[in-house]
Amino acid sequence: MDGCICMANGDVSLTKTKPKKIPAEERRNITVEAVIDLAGSSNPDSITTAAIAKHMKLTQGAIFRHFPNKDAIWKAVMNWVAKNLMARIDRAAKDITSPTGKMEAMFLAHIAFVADHPGAPRMLFGELQGARQTPAKRLAQSMMKQYAARLRDMITSGKECGELRDNLDVEAAATLFIGTIQGLVMQSLIAGDMDKMRADAPRVFDIYLHGISRAGDTEEQE
Amino acid sequence: MDGCICMANGDVSLTKTKPKKIPAEERRNITVEAVIDLAGSSNPDSITTAAIAKHMKLTQGAIFRHFPNKDAIWKAVMNWVAKNLMARIDRAAKDITSPTGKMEAMFLAHIAFVADHPGAPRMLFGELQGARQTPAKRLAQSMMKQYAARLRDMITSGKECGELRDNLDVEAAATLFIGTIQGLVMQSLIAGDMDKMRADAPRVFDIYLHGISRAGDTEEQE
DNA sequence: TTAAATATAGTAATCAATTACTATCTTGAT
DNA sequence: ATCAAGATAGTAATTGATTACTATATTTAA
Numbered sequence: 001m002d003g004c005i006c007m008a009n010g011d012v013s014l015t016k017t018k019p020k021k022i023p024a025e026e027r028r029n030i031t032v033e034a035v036i037d038l039a040g041s042s043n044p045d046s047i048t049t050a051a052i053a054k055h056m057k058l059t060q061g062a063i064f065r066h067f068p069n070k071d072a073i074w075k076a077v078m079n080w081v082a083k084n085l086m087a088r089i090d091r092a093a094k095d096i097t098s099p100t101g102k103m104e105a106m107f108l109a110h111i112a113f114v115a116d117h118p119g120a121p122r123m124l125f126g127e128l129q130g131a132r133q134t135p136a137k138r139l140a141q142s143m144m145k146q147y148a149a150r151l152r153d154m155i156t157s158g159k160e161c162g163e164l165r166d167n168l169d170v171e172a173a174a175t176l177f178i179g180t181i182q183g184l185v186m187q188s189l190i191a192g193d194m195d196k197m198r199a200d201a202p203r204v205f206d207i208y209l210h211g212i213s214r215a216g217d218t219e220e221q222e
Numbered sequence: 223m224d225g226c227i228c229m230a231n232g233d234v235s236l237t238k239t240k241p242k243k244i245p246a247e248e249r250r251n252i253t254v255e256a257v258i259d260l261a262g263s264s265n266p267d268s269i270t271t272a273a274i275a276k277h278m279k280l281t282q283g284a285i286f287r288h289f290p291n292k293d294a295i296w297k298a299v300m301n302w303v304a305k306n307l308m309a310r311i312d313r314a315a316k317d318i319t320s321p322t323g324k325m326e327a328m329f330l331a332h333i334a335f336v337a338d339h340p341g342a343p344r345m346l347f348g349e350l351q352g353a354r355q356t357p358a359k360r361l362a363q364s365m366m367k368q369y370a371a372r373l374r375d376m377i378t379s380g381k382e383c384g385e386l387r388d389n390l391d392v393e394a395a396a397t398l399f400i401g402t403i404q405g406l407v408m409q410s411l412i413a414g415d416m417d418k419m420r421a422d423a424p425r426v427f428d429i430y431l432h433g434i435s436r437a438g439d440t441e442e443q444e
Numbered sequence: 445t446t447a448a449a450t451a452t453a454g455t456a457a458t459c460a461a462t463t464a465c466t467a468t469c470t471t472g473a474t
Numbered sequence: 475a476t477c478a479a480g481a482t483a484g485t486a487a488t489t490g491a492t493t494a495c496t497a498t499a500t501t502t503a504a
Contacts, residue, residue: 183401211433
């Protein structure tokens with residue numbers, strides 16, 4: 001398909017021609033990347049250890065030299081997703097003072113992250129829906145809680161500084177913010193087109209902003 | 223577990239107490255219901271034919287007397303979902319004239335359907351995301367297309383009759399409508415609480431309506 | 445050399461699907 | 475009406491493929 005992952009070690013011998021022996025920690029990172037990669041194009045729940053191993057040019061058994069079991073792999077992947085997503089969102093909102101500006105930056109940063117890593121939301125969705133209470137699920141849930149709390153704070157301060165409607169339902173607004181992202185992501189995953197999501201995101205957020213802003217505030221400067 | 227399925231045909235013979243042998247078509251319907259039931263509490267993709275059979279008090283092999291293979295089961299299930307969901311939405315919007323009124327009725331009807339059948343959206347999400355182009359996926363995709371087209375028409379006529387903003391982005395508004403539902407559903411599935419979704423839906427739709435309505439139109443009559 | 449990293453080659457469990465066979469209902473000629 | 479013949483719906487056992495996981499041998503970098 002993409003053919004750009006790792007076929008480049010046949011002849012060209014620089015430092016490592018056949019990088020067979022890789023230190024354990026780096027191998028774990030490679031494993032996480034492989035899983036996220038695979039999750040981008042197949043049901044996360046049915047990604048086998050054999051498929052992971054094949055994708056990173058290893059034998060299946062070798063995986064278990066670096067992870068005690070499959071759940072541990074999932075935990076590592078969820079950890080990666082939570083860390084990188086939150087970092088990206090924080091970075092985007094850092095230099096902006098206005099609450100609505102912060103929210104827009106967060107929204108677009110979140111969308112961009114998902115567009116870069118389509119496997120991430122699929123894993124989140126799949127993992128969170130499962131009945132089984134895995135370590136990975138606990139991680140995902142705590143990230144969601146943290147996300148929602150931060151949003152509520154932001155919306156509340158937006159009301160206080162007059163950018164948002166006084167009668168705005170803070171909880172509903174936070175729910176809709178997250179829901180809007182999830183909905184956009186779902187539709188893009190269904191369409192199999194992440195670029196479409198990038199294009200739609202600003203237009204959709206504009207409507208959301210209309211919905212929460214103080215009447216008359218939202219100027220259409222397009 | 224419930225013990226009321228088929229043990230009752232030894233002595234009592236009226237017209238039909240509960241015959242052990244069930245005609246093929248009804249058995250197929252029972253199968254569909256069993257799958258949707260199971261999908262409500264476990265990953266649809268990992269529902270086994272054995273689990274389906276057990277849930278409807280049959281042996282695993284008997285399933286294949288009524289379906290040629292597993293894909294055929296999924297196709298039948300998707301057909302059921304598409305038919306019932308669309309019927310319910312149509313019924314809700316039928317007697318309402320105002321476009322925004324129609325949209326609200328559709329929104330709430332959609333949410334109610336999902337709350338009644340939590341397995342349905344899980345199957346749709348799971349099926350639509352998969353890379354494999356199954357008959358079930360084709361069915362789901364055509365339903366989504368039909369849904370989106372109907373929404374765009376409704377929003378357009380809402381603009382024409384003055385209920386919605388003139389500068390409203392029709393496509394984005396339709397995307398956000400569906401996305402809002404999907405987001406609400408996702409969050410409820412994650413929380414494992416369908417009643418919460420029923421309660422949140424009107425509050426969230428109110429914000430959406432704010433976002434698409436003509437300025438000054440939306441009266442807060444609460 | 446030596447210890448970590450990987451390969452090889454297994455395991456028991458589970459999957460969808462098929463088989464051989466049995467039980468029950470339906471039908472039509474008498 | 476009756477009752478063999480055929481159709482229908484079921485069971486139980488088994489298939490080959492695939493799963494997560496493991497035991498042990500081999501390779502390679504320091």
